[in-house]
Amino acid sequence: MSSGPEKDAALVIRTIRHGESSRIATLFTRNHGKVAVIAKGARRAKSGSTGVIEIPNLVEAVIYFKASRSVQTLGQASIIRSFPAIKRDLVLTGYASAVLELMNLSFTDAEPNPEILDTAIETLDSLETCSGSPRVNLWMFQLALFRAIGFNLDPYGCPVCGREKAMVGTRNMFWLDSGAICCSNCRPSNGACIPVSGESVSLLRNFVNGSDRILQRMKPSQSARREITDLLERFLKTHHSGIRKMPAMKMLESFENLPETPK
Amino acid sequence: MTDKFTQSGLPPTVVSLTDYLAKFPGIGRKSALRMALHVLRSSKDFAQSLSDALMAVKDRVSFCRTCWTLSEENPCPICTDSNREQNLICVVEEPGDVIAIERTGCWRGVYHVLGGAISPLDGIGPDQLRIDALIERTKDGHVSEIVVATNPTPEGETTALYIARIFSNSNLKITRIARGVPVGSDLELVDDSTLQQSIEGRGEIG
Ligand SMILES: [Zn+2]
Ligand SMILES: [Zn+2]
Numbered sequence: 418m419s420s421g422p423e424k425d426a427a428l429v430i431r432t433i434r435h436g437e438s439s440r441i442a443t444l445f446t447r448n449h450g451k452v453a454v455i456a457k458g459a460r461r462a463k464s465g466s467t468g469v470i471e472i473p474n475l476v477e478a479v480i481y482f483k484a485s486r487s488v489q490t491l492g493q494a495s496i497i498r499s500f501p502a503i504k505r506d507l508v509l510t511g512y513a514s515a516v517l518e519l520m521n522l523s524f525t526d527a528e529p530n531p532e533i534l535d536t537a538i539e540t541l542d543s544l545e546t547c548s549g550s551p552r553v554n555l556w557m558f559q560l561a562l563f564r565a566i567g568f569n570l571d572p573y574g575c576p577v578c579g580r581e582k583a584m585v586g587t588r589n590m591f592w593l594d595s596g597a598i599c600c601s602n603c604r605p606s607n608g609a610c611i612p613v614s615g616e617s618v619s620l621l622r623n624f625v626n627g628s629d630r631i632l633q634r635m636k637p638s639q640s641a642r643r644e645i646t647d648l649l650e651r652f653l654k655t656h657h658s659g660i661r662k663m664p665a666m667k668m669l670e671s672f673e674n675l676p677e678t679p680k
Numbered sequence: 681m682t683d684k685f686t687q688s689g690l691p692p693t694v695v696s697l698t699d700y701l702a703k704f705p706g707i708g709r710k711s712a713l714r715m716a717l718h719v720l721r722s723s724k725d726f727a728q729s730l731s732d733a734l735m736a737v738k739d740r741v742s743f744c745r746t747c748w749t750l751s752e753e754n755p756c757p758i759c760t761d762s763n764r765e766q767n768l769i770c771v772v773e774e775p776g777d778v779i780a781i782e783r784t785g786c787w788r789g790v791y792h793v794l795g796g797a798i799s800p801l802d803g804i805g806p807d808q809l810r811i812d813a814l815i816e817r818t819k820d821g822h823v824s825e826i827v828v829a830t831n832p833t834p835e836g837e838t839t840a841l842y843i844a845r846i847f848s849n850s851n852l853k854i855t856r857i858a859r860g861v862p863v864g865s866d867l868e869l870v871d872d873s874t875l876q877q878s879i880e881g882r883g884e885i886g
Binding site: 431432433436437460468469471472473474482496499505506507510511514515516517521560645662664665667668669671672675676 | 705706727749789798800801802803805806832833837838841845846848849871872873874880
């Protein structure tokens with residue numbers, strides 16, 4: 418890692434309090450991937466970085482790198498995007514947190530991935546402007562993340578018998594290890610599978626095709642929502658040994674299940 | 681660290697005291713050593729009083745079971761003060777926030793200390809906070825307004841949104857403390873997000 422100050426665009430994906438008034442933040446930077454930085458005095462009302470190093474802001478940050486340190490020093494930072502509409506809404510905050518959690522858990526430090534950073538920013542933008550269903554936006558982000566870290570979902574032919582049937586209306590199994598859909602007859606004896614409905618299979622196919630427009634017009638049933646949400650989470654956990662708990666993802670559900678505000 | 685100090689010729693008891701003092705927020709090892717040496721130079725009475733005072737806070741101070749602030753009595757003097765407006769509840773994250781608001785002398789209602797703020801990324805949800813106790817306090821109908829005074833951080837804001845949401849079907853008025861430009865600051869030196877929030881939350885003059 419180079420040393421000296423460097424300017425980088427970054428998404429603030431995590432912050433923790435540190436000492437009296439500072440904050441240690443995890444930034445997902447464009448050029449250096451995940452970097453932990455210390456923002457000294459960031460919790461004081463009159464510090465220049467108050468409100469800047471805050472999730473889920475997109476910032477421009479000057480970072481003083483020193484290879485020997487695990488936490489780098491943050492210099493000046495300014496906001497590029499602050500996503501005010503997300504911050505004013507509990508459920509959108511829940512979605513944004515789930516995106517940040519996935520970014521934080523899926524990558525190790527100093528593993529740059531500008532494409533996934535852009536996708537995360539696009540996802541936050543979609544949440545911010547309420548374009549499309551937030552759930553579908555999150556699913557699409559998860560799919561992009563799987564591709565970025567090299568796990569592929571293949572919801573077409575059964576990997577055992579090779580049949581590529583319509584599958585709609587039939588009972589199918591999602592094979593967690595291979596990321597494929599297989600017929601219930603071909604279900605492998607070893608390896609975990611979860612049942613998926615025909616509706617979920619066609620949703621997954623649209624994902625993999627990248628037909629955003631079709632996806633955004635689809636109105637998944639409650640059970641398909643549940644199925645796909647579970648399936649994507651279990652698929653990630655199966656392939657990424659470092660991920661066990663996803664508290665933000667779980668809390669999102671409880672936020673969504675709160676009674677609607679009548680107004 | 682400890683080895684270094686022992687090697688530097690300090691008696692182990694001084695090192696041990698320094699270790700404890702260095703655990704205080706904002707106290708580094710140097711300050712901790714200065715404090716330990718101060719204790720050494722002081723009279724035995726001073727050391728005794730200090731140790732008594734330490735034990736007394738642990739023995740006598742506990743939480744008020746109504747508002748969950750720190751108190752030697754239960755309910756606390758604020759909850760039993762008949763001059764206070766018991767129908768107005770100010771919700772804060774920590775007992776220290778009650779002390780900060782009390783210092784201003786401008787709040788005439790009572791408090792409710794949540795014991796933290798909702799943080800999805802840390803797995804701190806409503807269940808880990810005293811939100812159920814807050815709901816319970818509103819059930820007898822004597823509360824008219826809840827002022828959410830959680831920190832203006834993402835966690836504090838999420839908590840405020842959550843509280844607004846769970847009381848959305850009630851007749852309670854839910855308000856949020858104003859956010860804005862710090863008193864005495866120059867506008868051009870105020871950060872963008874604070875300035876933005878103070879413009880959005882502007883009020884009429886006079
Ligand atoms: Zn088959
Ligand atoms: Zn009390």
